Amino acid sequence: MIDIARLAGVSPMTVSRAFKDDGRVSDTARAAVMQAADQLGYVFDSTASALRSQRSDFVAVTIPSINNANFADTVRGLSDGLRARGLQILLGYTDYDVQAEETLIAQLLRRRPEAMVVTGGTHTDRARALLDKAAIPVVEIWDLPARPIGHVVGFSNAAAMGMLVDHLVGQGRRRIAFIGGDAARDTRGTDRRRGFVAAMRRHGLDATRLIDAGAPPISMAEGAAAMAELLARLPDTDAVVCVSDLSAFGALSECQRRGVAVPDRVAIAGFGDYEIAAICVPPLTTVNPFPGRIGAQAAALILQALDGTLPDPALIGITPQLMTRASTGS
Template identity: 50%
Template structure:
């Protein structure tokens, strides 16, 4: 019993005794089995998290912030990647719930019916992040993709850009990307701009090379547009690189915008105009929310909008010839 209590860092065991027991355990290569403790306390000591991709720097930033904060409380994260597919998320949720996490954090607000049913029966705290779903499963920490795109389109319109194309993944997989495209279309219509074009960069997830290839495939037909709104900064960087290789002057011939305030947008030449959605703040806020839940300070679903900010770079700078009144709100 003394060894068991010492390995649980029970303060009732003398400090020197605990140190000797831990030292012996390390020497033996012994790993404490927490299964019985979890069964007794009904606490597994971990939170399950799903991300669309582990290669996306923004999602990685959110995960790092969330992981760092929860580790201070002795809580570990169990991560699963959905590859932008709700069917894969359903499979992961089933596997993760079988391991009895203390909470489940999902990226986005789009889920299959089976996923929603499993979560409703799980009886654990649920947090949806990176979105503001209309029908949330529980708590929400995110931002509005429509608001982010409105900032971009208003900025382009005030720079006298009229003919806009959205560069994103093929329709059907990247739900957040689809919301951004819809946001561009809605904002353009509200400002009386021509119909927004669409440049398909391939199946999600898409990256720099997909943006580069999509732009190259357009060839000289890209001249029908005077602005590109890209689904992410890496895609925007790919388009920018292809445009410069073709000899286009950015932003004189073509304005290019991204999304996410990635590092590549800050160091590219010219710097890319983008939207900061505070990826790290989302992680910190989710961790703070979970801490309050675990400590019994929250007893109802909360909705936290972290907001978004336009970051004007050099890919859209151009003397305005016609000012457009911003949308209300």
Template identity: 65%
Template sequence: MPPRKPPTMQDIARKVGVSPMTVSRALRDGTSVNAQTREAIRQAVDQLGYVFDSTAANLRNQRTGFVAVTIPSINNANFAATVRGLSEGLREHGLQPLLGYTDYDIEQEEVLVEQLLRRRPEAIVVTGGQHTPRCRRLLQGAGIPVVETWDLPEDPIDHVVGFSNADAARMLVDHLAATGRTRIAFIGGDTDRDSRGTDRREGFIAAMKRHGLEADRLIGAGMPPLSMREGAMAMRILLQQAPDTEAIICVSDLVAFGALTECQRAGIDVPGQMAIAGFGNYEISAICVPSLTTVDPFSEEIGTRTAATVIAAIAGEVGSPVISRIEPQVCVRESSEG
């Protein structure tokens, strides 16, 4: 299915009942258009998902040479690996990524998407499948390939390269339950701002219930992005509230490492008294002592596959949306063995 044709200035003009020139003036400076008409044009722009192209005159007959990319964090090793795989795949075809940083905020994603689309990229890659309604309209009307990554949205906009975060948590619950541990906790964010972290928490709850276990040991570690300090603080709270806990699943390896250090500070043997598992397969998870059980989401592979999807879509080699499913893998290490 080819991308939907983006709305034009003529579409806005017809909807409002004015000339395209009036629309152009309103969008450029607005000073020569009355307030009522400007507001009607603004509403039509929002409803149709139109993006004013400030560089159209220069770009109509040439490629821009870049692919727009939004990521939640610039200092997250997982997203950095995805961008690396994407960049290498695009570079072979003369394309470069242009990054936007959302800070796990879908409202900020909406702002960035509009700004990036104004520059007319060859394609746009976004992290996750949760967007504001207006951002979704902008992406649907962009007229270029759109790839949602790091998720498997129920209603994809176009192409998808990702995995089920809920299933990733389920795999960890299955592993810990198989070792005989039943009092298992989850450490994640306080809010639903990180939709992927929320999916892992929901996957944890569903998997615990499937095993006939209580899923009430849910510890909020603060506002994403979460790191080692939040993991240590959350572990301290868990030990105070539920000292009989036998295992914890953390939303990321950084949080898990913080929890591990708090256990060491408190003299709690890992994995003898407490098993710990994280997510992301960060470098620290393999070299800390004890090494951390984790889930490898194959972050760089997500970027590599996304680049291949973008190239094929730009070349018109795909007739319908591509859904490329990544299969994460549990890496069982010292923190949960025994």
């Protein structure tokens, strides 16, 4: 900073204030400081600044997968909402493993984030204790946990899956199957399976047509393999609900390879309203959980909590939307 001050013709204190956007620094002096910093290749040491200010200016976020378009949209909504306040995101992914989430939460909290956002409402006891004692705003997203740790922005995955079953039953389908993943790892997928079973029983239908496609996240290839297994084991199935749009697209592709007409012979529905759902042939019926809105609402809660205008834990429910398309006949 002394080198920059000498090159810019200002004091070291002016350099420090310029990097912190201090209003006492004129535009001319700030421009000279930034030009000198660029010339010398200097990068401001935010760690040292955080030690003095007790602020890190970042929000820690955990997501189960980094290649899931829905979670990417959620992170984008979070980032956009926090950016105006100068807050950045430090992102970690858990690979659908609550033990990995526990380790990640501990590591992230060591960096003193301003707030923490965790995906889902199921955690280890230690992870819950860490978050509960962190003394920062905590937001659980993509779920409606029975025992919230702090704030919540989410929806009922079970109820959303029930919408799909109700739609298929309304279309005259009765022998409906569910394609999902390892229930021990994907808690949201487990809730969707539970919602499928509950809705089928509510309609007085057989709820045992359950195909396990493997460890989450379920890929297109795994969805195709699960559909092949379903057609071999239960060839009279007239509709399939998949845990995600990717697995549904795989199931659709397998039907097309085998000459199984969709939706005439079997209807197929997914979950997530990914881009592929609207452009595949036929387009997939699915559920839009509004992932970007989840991120934006979580960001709004964090800013209110940091401002002290959100004294009590808040719960914001997101209402998913059923997107009916040609893969189910409408």
